[in-house]
Amino acid sequence: MKVLGIETSCDETAAAVVEIRNDGQLKLLSSVVASSMDLHAAYGGVVPEIAARSHIEHMTPVIEGALRQTFDSDELQATSDEQTTQDSRLKTQDWYWDQIDAIAVTQGPGLGGSLLVGVTAARTLALVKKKPLYAINHVMAHPFAAFITSGIEGIKYPSEAPDFPMLSLIVSGGHSQLVLFKSHFEYKVLGRTRDDAIGEAFDKVAKILGLPYPGGPSIGKKAAEGDVAAHSFPDAKLDTPYDFSFSGLKTAVLRAAQAEIGKDHSFPSTKLAELLSDTQKANIAASFQQTALSTLVSKTALACNEFKPKSLVVAGGVAASPTLRQMLREKLEIEAVYPDMKLCTDNGAMIAALGCFMHHTDQKPADPYGLETSPSLSM
Ligand code: KG4
Numbered sequence: 001m002k003v004l005g006i007e008t009s010c011d012e013t014a015a016a017v018v019e020i021r022n023d024g025q026l027k028l029l030s031s032v033v034a035s036s037m038d039l040h041a042a043y044g045g046v047v048p049e050i051a052a053r054s055h056i057e058h059m060t061p062v063i064e065g066a067l068r069q070t071f072d073s074d075e076l077q078a079t080s081d082e083q084t085t086q087d088s089r090l091k092t093q094d095w096y097w098d099q100i101d102a103i104a105v106t107q108g109p110g111l112g113g114s115l116l117v118g119v120t121a122a123r124t125l126a127l128v129k130k131k132p133l134y135a136i137n138h139v140m141a142h143p144f145a146a147f148i149t150s151g152i153e154g155i156k157y158p159s160e161a162p163d164f165p166m167l168s169l170i171v172s173g174g175h176s177q178l179v180l181f182k183s184h185f186e187y188k189v190l191g192r193t194r195d196d197a198i199g200e201a202f203d204k205v206a207k208i209l210g211l212p213y214p215g216g217p218s219i220g221k222k223a224a225e226g227d228v229a230a231h232s233f234p235d236a237k238l239d240t241p242y243d244f245s246f247s248g249l250k251t252a253v254l255r256a257a258q259a260e261i262g263k264d265h266s267f268p269s270t271k272l273a274e275l276l277s278d279t280q281k282a283n284i285a286a287s288f289q290q291t292a293l294s295t296l297v298s299k300t301a302l303a304c305n306e307f308k309p310k311s312l313v314v315a316g317g318v319a320a321s322p323t324l325r326q327m328l329r330e331k332l333e334i335e336a337v338y339p340d341m342k343l344c345t346d347n348g349a350m351i352a353a354l355g356c357f358m359h360h361t362d363q364k365p366a367d368p369y370g371l372e373t374s375p376s377l378s379m
């Protein structure tokens with residue numbers, strides 16, 4: 001069975017086809033991602049209107065690209081020279097669609113305008129091509145990228161799918177969650193962020209320090225030149241052990257940056273970067289990164305001790321951090337599984353992967369006439 005996954009929750013327009021075999025193994029047949037990140041870089045964060053407009057431009061070519069990548073290596077390749085007329089192109093498209101068993105689309109959470117583009121495309125295709133449609137929770141889908149164990153070249157796959165119970169640390173620009181999965185669809189959210197997502201904190205701190213967007217990699221690079229002990233930033237004190245909070249840390253960074261140049265709290269954050277020296281920036285970046293990532297590591301370690309999971313999957317853009325990976329390796333007995341970087345950041349494969357399991361277990365499809373976006377959908 002082959003499922004087409006469509007993802008448009010933030011600034012990536014993505015589509016992918018994943019195949020599920022009878023034994024439940026997943027194979028990635030194609031994955032196409034068009035990002036509008038470059039367009040947002042000038043603003044230091046994602047601009048919703050620009051993202052939505054970019055999805056409209058990219059949606060059709062991205063879906064067509066995913067279908068072509070899936071099937072062009074098949075028998076159609078042999079006859080491709082003859083397929084130059086409009087008529088034969090349409091026939092090829094029909095053949096592609098005959099091979100697709102279902103469509104899965106991100107329903108939420110995400111930016112309203114962005115989600116609308118993907119959901120509208122998926123609803124239309126489900127109706128016209130007569131395919132079952134599955135509504136996917138984007139956050140839940142992130143760790144499902146780790147269930148893909150083979151497929152297209154250029155991606156590193158785990159040798160086997162994670163075992164249950166599976167603990168999942170989902171950390172990106174939009175989410176910070178610890179989730180314990182008993183099975184594919186039975187899970188408990190152990191904790192989530194009360195305010196900013198961790199990636200968002202990296203992006204905001206980068207803006208204060210005048211470092212480029214996205215903040216995760218640029219802070220990581222700057223932090224390598226700094227002293228983690230230069231500043232002692234506070235850990236959020238919460239009454240629930242697995243929840244996160246990063247807004248206090250972000251404010252502490254702002255105050256430290258103001259103090260470094262001898263200014264008080266009224267000094268505008270947008271003017272700090274030009275007055276801070278390289279060393280001051282590196283020290284703040286290093287201390288901030290250390291505090292933010294330590295929180296993730298200590299809560300993950302606590303959950304591992306309490307729930308004794310058989311696997312740990314770390315997913316989302318922040319999972320790219322080499323420092324986070326090293327800290328988890330040093331602190332945990334269990335070895336974390338990371339989907340390939342291409343499948344850690346937003347992609348269509350994780351949406352198709354979860355869609356595969358839904359289709360495989362005969363879950364009720366969504367109504368293609370009625371499916372609405374859900375920008376604040378939670379797990
Ligand atoms: O998963 P993702 O591509 O998109 C969302 O769903 O948000 O995650 C993007 C986030 C950004 O906030 C970015 O700063 C962060 O992931 N990120 C990193 C690193 N690479 C990306 N954070 C820390 N270290 C990194 N190396």
Ligand code: ZN
Pocket residue numbers: 138142172174316345346
């Ligand atoms: Zn995401």
